Amino acid sequence: MSPATRTVGLDGKTYPRFRLTAEEADFVVGRCHYLAHDEGLSVRQIAKRLYDDHGLRRAVGTIAGYLAQPCEKCSGGQTAAPEHRPVRSSEVLS
Numbered sequence: 878m879s880p881a882t883r884t885v886g887l888d889g890k891t892y893p894r895f896r897l898t899a900e901e902a903d904f905v906v907g908r909c910h911y912l913a914h915d916e917g918l919s920v921r922q923i924a925k926r927l928y929d930d931h932g933l934r935r936a937v938g939t940i941a942g943y944l945a946q947p948c949e950k951c952s953g954g955q956t957a958a959p960e961h962r963p964v965r966s967s968e969v970l971s
Contacts, residue, residue, distance in 0.1 A: 905933060909940055910948040920944070 883891045897905065905927070912918045912926055920940050927933045927940075935943075 905935070906943045906946060907948065909943040913944055914948075 882894050884894045886892050908927065908931075909923055912923045913920075918926065920937050923940050924935055924937055927935055
């Protein structure tokens with residue numbers, strides 16, 4: 878791997894850089910909201926479930942950031958089943 882495809886973690890070690898497409902990011906954010914709202918899981922439990930079910934490793938702070946983004950259920954709109962669709966800034970309910 879070239880240096881451009883690696884990143885340095887807080888522990889000083891290098892790790893492969895992994896970027897999600899927009900569609901994958903929407904799925905992960907929606908999945909985090911579903912697990913938090915509908916199943917009542919904590920952030921750490923969500924991180925474990927994402928890894929167990931989908932093989933995705935996400936930091937607790939990253940998941941907390943995802944949950945800070947409004948979804949349709951947070952905004953009082955209809956939810957898409959079974960995932961919660963993230964609300965784009967142009968779609969925010971007034």
